[in-house]
Amino acid sequence: MNIQFEKNIIASSHINFLFGAGVNGKAFPQLEGFEKTIFELKKRIDDKYCGFEDSINLLDQDGQQYVYNVFKEEFKSFSVDYENRSLVHLGQMLSEIYNIVESTENRQRDMKQINIYTLNYDCIVEEILSYSGYLNNVISASNLGTNIKFLDIVGYDYAVRKFIPSFMISKLHGDIENPIFPGKNKYEASLQADYFEINYRMKQQLCKYNSILIVIGYSCNDEHINKILYDCIKHGLVIYWFKFSETDKVLQNVPENQLIVFEQNDYKNPIDTTYICYEKLREINE
Numbered sequence: 001m002n003i004q005f006e007k008n009i010i011a012s013s014h015i016n017f018l019f020g021a022g023v024n025g026k027a028f029p030q031l032e033g034f035e036k037t038i039f040e041l042k043k044r045i046d047d048k049y050c051g052f053e054d055s056i057n058l059l060d061q062d063g064q065q066y067v068y069n070v071f072k073e074e075f076k077s078f079s080v081d082y083e084n085r086s087l088v089h090l091g092q093m094l095s096e097i098y099n100i101v102e103s104t105e106n107r108q109r110d111m112k113q114i115n116i117y118t119l120n121y122d123c124i125v126e127e128i129l130s131y132s133g134y135l136n137n138v139i140s141a142s143n144l145g146t147n148i149k150f151l152d153i154v155g156y157d158y159a160v161r162k163f164i165p166s167f168m169i170s171k172l173h174g175d176i177e178n179p180i181f182p183g184k185n186k187y188e189a190s191l192q193a194d195y196f197e198i199n200y201r202m203k204q205q206l207c208k209y210n211s212i213l214i215v216i217g218y219s220c221n222d223e224h225i226n227k228i229l230y231d232c233i234k235h236g237l238v239i240y241w242f243k244f245s246e247t248d249k250v251l252q253n254v255p256e257n258q259l260i261v262f263e264q265n266d267y268k269n270p271i272d273t274t275y276i277c278y279e280k281l282r283e284i285n286e
Contacts, residue, residue, distance in 0.1 A: 139169070239259050
């Protein structure tokens with residue numbers, strides 16, 4: 001199915017992204033790729049492994065904390081290959097959306113801000129943006145106290161006297177120093193003051209008139225995130241959802257004109273969803 005972005009919508013909308021683990025492709029391991037962590041978890045549940053999130057719930061609090069500590073150390077041991085094609089495609093996609101926002105003349109100040117909501121702990125997105133020379137700010141539970149005053153920051157080019165595209169990255173599950181770990185307490189943790197502030201702002205932004213959300217690499221398994229999306233859909237949010245696998249879940253019972261799903265042409269040989277999104281954006285920018 002050859003679905004396209006509608007140029008007039010992209011050109012006149014508040015642009016937002018939601019990134020899950022899949023956005024990084026193979027450049028950084030997803031949860032099931034943490035071999036040391038999975039080994040320690042299996043050892044503590046007698047190999048009755050049923051996926052990380054369900055298995056971690058079988059442990060008592062001390063057991064969970066031990067496994068989480070192993071996870072944090074293993075996370076920090078991984079290096080990121082920025083030459084990996086998945087991250088190259090991610091950079092291309094972000095550059096294309098920057099060009100679209102920059103070239104659209106009728107955008108008001110706040111429409112020059114591009115929101116990226118990520119469930120990942122890594123710093124890949126901000127590293128790519130900084131390397132490309134794009135103005136960006138990052139907010140998470142670790143830095144909310146110092147960075148909250150920059151939530152609505154938009155750059156201004158005094159030479160040409162106009163606002164420039166600026167990226168606001170919000171880490172919905174925190175960073176590796178202060179994360180919301182996978183497990184049954186994930187929703188309760190998201191209600192803590194700092195996390196709640198970030199989630200609340202996400203809802204505010206997505207409820208703005210003419211807002212769109214581009215979803216890439218998200219498993220649709222976080223009920224607190226899904227609830228925000230459903231609430232925002234009632235206020236007119238339009239979602240563009242990119243699927244990598246045929247079995248990827250998407251939101252259900254959403255009006256057809258508010259959830260546009262981009263399928264792969266060939267699920268036996270899937271293409272990076274970041275590359276597909278880049279191509280769709282490039283088509284409307286030509």
